[in-house]
Amino acid sequence: MKQAAAPPNAKWTGPAQAGVKSPDPILLADPARRFAATAQRLENLAAGHPMEAWLRFMASLAQAQHAVATTLAPAAAPDPTAVAQAVEARLPPLAADGHRREASWREGLALLLDRIDGSALPPAALAVMAQLRRSDAAAQEKLADQFLRGGLAAADAGAAVYVAAALQVYFTASAARLKAEDLRLLEERGLCPCCGSPPVSGLITASGQAPGTRYLYCSLCSTAWNHVRAVCITCGGTRRLSLQGIEGDAGLVRAETCGECHTYAKVLYQVRDMQADPYADDLASLGLDMLVAEEGFARHAPNPLLLVGETEAATG
Secondary structure (H helix, E strand, O other): OEEOOOOOOOOOOOOOOOOOOOOOOEEOOOHHHHHHHHHHHHHHHHOOOOOHHHHHHHHHHHHHHHHHHHHOOOOOOOOHHHHHHHHHOOOOOOOOOOOOOOOHHHHHHHHHHHHOOOOOOOHHHHHHHHHHHHOOHHHHHHHHHHHHOOOOOHHHHHHHHHHHHHHHHHHHHHHOOOOHHHOOOOOOOOOOOOOOOOEEEEEEOOOOOOOOOEEEEEOOOOOEEEOOOOOOOOOOOOOOEEEEEOOOOOOOEEEEEEOOOOEEEEEEEHHHOOOOOOOHHHHHOHHHHHHHHHOOOEEOOOOOOOOOOHHHHHHO
8 A cells, every 4th residue: 555645735736727616515416317327437447356246236236226216206305494494504404314205215225126137146135135125114214214323233234235225316316406506515514415424435526617626425315515625524634634545556546544533535536537436436446445444544434335244245
C-alpha cells in the first residue's frame, strides 16, 4: 500500500474553464439511469477481476434494481408541508429510520427477486431467495426496519441484501420526487440531506460547472451532496488526514484515513476515469478496504450491499 503524507490540495489544478461556477450543493439522482449505470460499470470492472463472479452477481442485482425502478409506479410525492418543516428544522425529510414506507417497496422486492438471474448462483443463495419470496409482509417489514435502524442479525444478512437493494430503489425514487432547491445540507455534513444515511463513497469531479468538487453519494437514496475536501467526513478533523491506495494501481480509488477518529472513507478521482461510478467502484475496490482495515482504520459506514455473509452467498 502506498500512502501520501497529506491529502491533495483541495483546489482544482486542471485546465481553467470559462464560466466555472460554485458547485450545486445537492444533486438528486435519476432513478431511470442510476442503477443501469452501476450495472454496466460492474460488468466492465468484473472482467479479469479477482472477484469476477461476485461482481457479475452484483451487476445482475443492479440490473434487477433498474428493472424495478423503470417498471413500478413511483411512490407518492412527499407532502410539501412536511418536507418544508423537516428542512427548516435541519432534519432529513425522508429520514431512513422514521419515514413511513409505502407498501410498494415490497412489490419492488418481489419484482427484484424475479429479475435476478439465478442460473449461476449456488444452492444456498437460491434457498435464501426462495425463503424471502415465501415470507409475509410483516417479516419483510421487520427485516427492513432492522436494516434501516442498524439492528440486523448476522443470520439475516443473506436475505437483507435483497431487502437493502429494494429499499435503495424505493428511496431513490422517493428522493427524486423532491426538489433540490427546497433542501438544505444537514448540520452533520457527512449525512445525506434527503434521508440522513451515510455516503457509500465520494467522488472528486473532473467536469461540470465546478470541477474539483467533492460529492458524497448516499448509500440509500442515491442523492449526492457537496462536502469540502481535506476534511474527515466522520469527525470533521483536518490535521491527521492522509490518502492511501494500492501500490501500482491507476489511482482512481483512494482511502482518506483520519488519524484523529481512526476511520476512513473512499474517494474516487474522476480525472482518472470518467466512467467511475461511486457504487460500482466501491464494490470493486474491496481489497483496499481490507488493507486499510489491517492498519487499524474502521470504515465510516458500511456499504449496505456488503453485509456479513453476502459475498459468500453470492459466490459460494
